[in-house]
Amino acid sequence: MKNTGKLRFGLCCIFSNEPIKFRQVTAKTLLRYPRVEQLSRLSDICLHNVNSLKKSLKFVAENGIGAFRILSPLFPRFTHPQVGYQLEDLPDAAIIQQVFEEIRRFRNIHDIRLSFHPDQFNVLASNRDEVIQNTTRELTYHDMLADLVDAEVINIHVGGVYGDKESALSRLQENITRLPNALRSRLTLENDDVSYTPVDLLPVCDKLKIPMVYDVHHHRCFPDGMTEEEVTERTISLWQSLGREPYFHISSPKYGWQGNSSKPHSDYIDPADFPLCWKEKNATIDVEAKTKELAILQLQKDLGLSKA
């Protein structure tokens, strides 16, 4: 993989101002129609969404943004037990494949780093077999998409503690080692704001050779005794030991840092929240903010990293 040797920012999933939209459909709606019509509706949406993805990468490349997080329901309800489907079931499968091909080429030429962040239902530490099976199915879907677009990272949280963190972490490790190799090589673990800190995750990541995505906002919400500098260095060495570029997340809290249980993301990133030790690093930083691409462009400006 090409490496620019610079800090790059990542846009998460959707746009604020830019007229690029992704479509959705619920299982409930689909279930009102016979299978043939379900597939035809799904095909329309999937084709629309891959075209939107292509536009997204174009925007990203034109604006000096180096990474893009792809929204999980790019193919809505793909793994749903009643209405789930395969790519080849869709009437537009061939065209969709062709758009994927264009996306892969574009990504490669412009060195755009692609990732996924499967949502909170994916819990590899669960003590319920059903949850593990659903998670595995969902991660396999993400891995298929990752193949189609040449994405590097599938990033998840550990999830629950179940009153015993050691056991949960050991189940996590057990379940990770059972995943197919290709999927495992894309998997990353992210520290969260209520249960698992970098202190919890780094030893597991070292052992399994799974890199950690360091979310500094979560770390500030849920500190663990390590400094931001220490975690940054450990994160970098983990990724570098695998020959890969480190991955960070940044966001600003909407209602300040006062002991507020509710911590929605702010519209923009306060440059004061950007860790000094991240500057000059060779790393990718996903920007999690309500105003999406506007927040990235503003942050690039604030930090003197604008394209121009």
Place this chain on the structure above:
DNA sequence: GCATGTCAAGTTGTG
């Protein structure tokens, strides 16, 4: 049109 309730899924903390 526009306002409002709903959507597959897990887990936790707050009020």
Place this chain on the structure above:
DNA sequence: CACAACTTGACATGC
């Protein structure tokens, strides 16, 4: 116990 929060609102319905 109900609900919001989490990486992200969009969609369906009813007026």
